[in-house]
Amino acid sequence: MSTLTRAEVTAVATLRRLFRTRALTYLTLLVGVASLGSIFGIASDAMYGVSHPINLIAYWHIGLATAAAGALTVTFLGCVLYLLTETDFWEFLAHASGEVGFLFVTLTLVTGSVWGRVIWNSWWEWTDIRLVTFLIVWFIYAGYLLIYSAGGANRVARLASAYGIVGFVTVPLSYVSTRLWTPTFHETTVGNPDTQATVTVPALLLSVVAMGLLYLLLLASRVRVRELESRLTSVRRAAADRAAEPSGGE
Amino acid sequence: MEPLLLVGYGAVFVAVIVYVWYLRNRVATLERKVSDLGDESDTGE
Numbered sequence: 001m002s003t004l005t006r007a008e009v010t011a012v013a014t015l016r017r018l019f020r021t022r023a024l025t026y027l028t029l030l031v032g033v034a035s036l037g038s039i040f041g042i043a044s045d046a047m048y049g050v051s052h053p054i055n056l057i058a059y060w061h062i063g064l065a066t067a068a069a070g071a072l073t074v075t076f077l078g079c080v081l082y083l084l085t086e087t088d089f090w091e092f093l094a095h096a097s098g099e100v101g102f103l104f105v106t107l108t109l110v111t112g113s114v115w116g117r118v119i120w121n122s123w124w125e126w127t128d129i130r131l132v133t134f135l136i137v138w139f140i141y142a143g144y145l146l147i148y149s150a151g152g153a154n155r156v157a158r159l160a161s162a163y164g165i166v167g168f169v170t171v172p173l174s175y176v177s178t179r180l181w182t183p184t185f186h187e188t189t190v191g192n193p194d195t196q197a198t199v200t201v202p203a204l205l206l207s208v209v210a211m212g213l214l215y216l217l218l219l220a221s222r223v224r225v226r227e228l229e230s231r232l233t234s235v236r237r238a239a240a241d242r243a244a245e246p247s248g249g250e
Numbered sequence: 251m252e253p254l255l256l257v258g259y260g261a262v263f264v265a266v267i268v269y270v271w272y273l274r275n276r277v278a279t280l281e282r283k284v285s286d287l288g289d290e291s292d293t294g295e
Contacts, residue, residue: 053251053252053255054252054255054258056255057254057255057258060259060262064262103265107261110258110261110262111258111261114257114258115258118254214266217270218266221270221273225277225280228277228280228281231284232280232283232284232287236287239287
């Protein structure tokens with residue numbers, strides 16, 4: 001067994017163990033409740049110089065966006081590993097993470113739109129580069145899931161993986177868009193000393209952890225669905241092959 | 251509470267609960283199917 005193969009087997013076994021642990025469900029619930037408690041208990045509703053209760057949506061909006069970026073990064077890594085190794089698990093992981101990531105991107109757009117309706121007096125702003133690039137990410141991953149809906153053949157999986165690798169370019173692009181182009185509403189916050197986005201850091205960190213755990217929990221279930229679907233197909237194929245075999249003595 | 255804040259958090263909760271319910275249902279259905287097919291092949295049917 002080569003070093004790469006041994007490392008791969010260990011990685012797959014570790015992820016499978018992580019996905020099957022029940023502690024993940026309880027931890028997600030616990031941290032999720034703690035996150036809500038901190039948002040509605042200690043977080044400040046003053047942000048960008050405006051004090052309004054709607055600013056409290058920012059804590060899950062940012063958490064969802066961070067988890068979405070993580071999910072789509074996992075999709076990218078899964079696609080690369082699947083094309084390199086052709087191990088089914090990486091394809092299941094990439095697809096599952098893409099689906100959960102797509103859900104998180106959608107919820108980021110919904111919560112952001114609700115936030116913008118009150119603060120910017122607009123549901124959507126085409127002049128804001130972060131909004132537009134994030135919408136492009138949404139369309140790219142809608143396309144990725146559409147390719148998968150064509151069927152589970154190896155050719156489809158390889159095509160989707162190549163698409164997942166190329167399409168990933170839009171994710172970091174969206175995150176650095178406010179540095180590359182002039183933002184109108186979303187300002188650069190990380191590493192910007194002039195930022196006006198004053199947030200309650202513990203509440204934000206807790207919401208990022210909560211969303212990360214929720215992502216892992218959903219990913220675990222989605223990977224399990226893909227593995228079971230694959231097993232079912234194999235069992236059915238084996239049964240069909242046995243039925244097609246000529247029986248002895250007849 | 252601010253109505254749109256309720257709408258925003260409500261949308262997240264509804265989406266997550268529906269998705270978790272769908273995944274749990276799908277896992278249970280597939281596990282049953284795999285187990286049924288396994289039993290059939292054990293008995294040679």
